[in-house]
Amino acid sequence: MDTDVYPRPVSQIASWDLEADVVIAGYGIAGVAAAVEAASAGADVLVLERTGGWGGAAAMAGGFIYLGGGTPLQKACGFDDSVDNMAAFLNVAMGPGADADRVGDYCAGSVEHFDWLVRCGVPFKPEFWGEPGWEPPGDQGLMFTGGENAYPFNTIAEPAPRGHIPQMANKKAGEASAGYMLMKPLVETAAAAGVRAVYDVHASALAVESDGRVAGLVARQYGKPIAIRARRGVVLAAGSFAYNDAMMAQFAPRLLGRPGASIEQHDGQAIRMAQALGADLAHMDATEVAFLVDPQQTVRGILVNGRGQRYVPEDMYSGRIGQLTLYHQDDTAYLIIDGDAQEEAMAATSPTPFLKRPATWVCESVAELESEIGLPAGVLQDTVRVYNDNAARGEDPLLHKKPEWLKPIGTPVGAIDLRASCAGFTLGGLQTTLDSEVLHVSGAPIPGLYAAGRCTAGVAAWGYASGISLGDGSFYGRRAGRAAAKN
Ligand SMILES: Cc1cc2nc3c(=O)[nH]c(=O)nc-3n(C[C@H](O)[C@H](O)[C@H](O)COP(=O)(O)OP(=O)(O)OC[C@H]3O[C@@H](n4cnc5c(N)ncnc54)[C@H](O)[C@@H]3O)c2cc1C
Known part of the structure; x- marks a missing residue:
């Protein structure tokens, strides 16, 4: 007392x-x-x-x-x-x-x-x-x-x-x-x-x-x-x-x-x-809620939850991504990012280079990646296919990420484990x-x-x-x- x-x-x-x-x-x-x-x-x-x-x-x-x-x-x-x-x-x-x-x-x-x-x-x-x-x-x-x-x-x-x-x-x-x-x-x-x-x-x-x-x-x-x-x-x-x-x-x-x-x-x-x-x-x-990854990376990939589904436009303010991840996705997120995008993000100007994260898993295909992460077969493949089809047309009808950041995800493809990355x-x-x-x-x-x-x-x-x-x-x-x- x-x-x-x-x-x-x-x-x-x-x-x-x-x-x-x-x-x-x-x-x-x-x-x-x-x-x-x-x-x-x-x-x-x-x-x-x-x-x-x-x-x-x-x-x-x-x-x-x-x-x-x-x-x-x-x-x-x-x-x-x-x-x-x-x-x-x-x-x-x-x-x-x-x-x-x-x-x-x-x-x-x-x-x-x-x-x-x-x-x-x-x-x-x-x-x-x-x-x-x-x-x-x-x-x-x-x-x-x-x-x-x-x-x-x-x-x-x-x-x-x-x-x-x-x-x-x-x-x-x-x-x-x-x-x-x-x-x-x-x-x-x-x-x-x-x-x-x-x-x-x-x-x-x-x-x-x-x-x-x-x-x-x-x-x-x-x-x-x-x-x-x-x-x-x-x-x-x-x-x-x-x-x-x-x-x-x-x-x-x-x-x-x-x-x-x-x-x-x-x-x-x-x-x-x-x-x-x-x-x-x-x-x-x-x-x-701060989401502890460099936004230069987030914007160049897709964020998926524990069900392999996107839940936020990745060009959103990182504090809002943090709130949505912690409170609405059970603090579970993976950033799916291909080799070229990761390289570009690593080279991009940033005041927080210490928040730039290496990929946790890197694979030759999305099918392999989803299995490495431990997601049910097919869910991440479906998410990436839908995202890529739309991105190729410069569209994101699901979450409306701005066209300037839309680029189909290629291979090799990696995932950054962003579970428990909020403070x-x-x-x-x-x-x-x-x-x-x-x-x-x-x-x-x-x-x-x-x-x-x-x-x-x-x-x-x-x-x-x-x-x-x-x-x-x-x-x-x-x-x-x-x-x-x-x-
Ligand atoms: C690294 C970092 C980056 C941040 N960036 C931003 C940003 O860019 N923009 C933004 O809006 N916010 C930012 N914040 C948050 C922001 O600094 C705080 O939320 C804000 O300062 C809160 O204002 P305050 O006056 O309530 O507290 P403070 O500015 O912390 O002042 C409170 C003071 O009260 C004193 N105190 C505590 N208990 C007692 C007591 N019992 N008796 C006497 N004195 C006491 C403390 O020692 C402290 O000096 C950041 C914080 C940090 C640490």
Whole structure:
């Protein structure tokens, strides 16, 4: 039993060790966005960070920020987009249960949010990268990151790339990731606005007035208990529960034991301390799922499931392929790829060469290959025959892979075993209003408590697009900071 999370009555706190108008737990993307906006609104702001420095998962991230609706970067790269077009895509791509009001709100504020990032000093290079990949190979600033140009999304909204990437300093030498290039100017902006930060502070529970209002936090610093008073509000910005095995087993068991694009500090503590006060939760089973193979390979082959059947257009966003594989195909996939295509994929430019996989089996015929894989006789042969007949005509009537990637599969033919090739992070968490107030199970906001980032349920429900996390974390982090400062 973890009694650490129980709310602490203010009457039991003998003295406060630290004090500010707005106290923020976590100095990653949501925390820094909240800090900048709360300080700009005139509040005295203190950030508590559990590790020895700012950054969190955000500073290690690929740095995509999902923005659109006609940002200056989209325009500079020659793409048209609108708020309605972006919302039409996100309302479908973020999955069943996506909150249309939140999606609409996020899309409507997207251009202003991009401008704010630029004002805070985040650099973007107006160059588009159009090849399949998890990220661009250089410091290009814009990419498709959600399958906008793949079926079925390309029939739902006009495809527009929305993955905005801060320009990296000397990416080749690995000096600074795009996530770092996002975080650094934001932290500098916060510091210039007077935000204070204390490190090695592990927030564990909320301090609460007798009327239920959140008045601060209790925490441990170097093992010593401390209490921090928040005169106007507390903002929880401490990340997801991807590293909390008990919560994963309870809410998102398919990803248990395979956290990805996350850090071990994402242990669900913020969610649990708010739950202990009666906070409501949403989308706890929703996850991002990375499919750990280079998209330059996926696009040149066909993906089949444990029954030897295709189930996704292979030019789809890899995160969606991951979700469809993990949740709908029992985490079983084989990439069928012929010798020429494999050679071409191995030679193709990619920022993730470590994800390029050798073939697990190579055979002279599809019949032999299906037997090597252990598939029932005939199923893979039928799949390849149908695919090849259509590909020869430049068509894919089954799954609508784009004609530019359709090429009949020849011999020798190989298969890459992609079973158990998924990893990811959680997207569910505290239920909040559009002003980032944490909602009680009664439906009313908990006075004095705000939250943003991956400890909340954000824009994504079941679906995902790369950049949504840094996107909604920074967007609703700003809202949290502003709302808390207003009290
Ligand atoms: C390698 C990698 C690549 C990624 N690429 C992308 C990408 O391109 N685009 C995208 O949108 N997302 C990406 N992500 C995911 C994204 O970085 C996170 O989902 C996002 O940073 C979540 O924001 P946050 O503010 O909730 O958490 P964070 O940015 O992790 O910040 C949370 C902070 O809270 C601190 N903390 C935790 N517990 C406590 C506590 N009890 N008390 C005090 N402090 C605490 C943590 O130490 C951390 O500093 C990537 C992640 C990784 C690791």
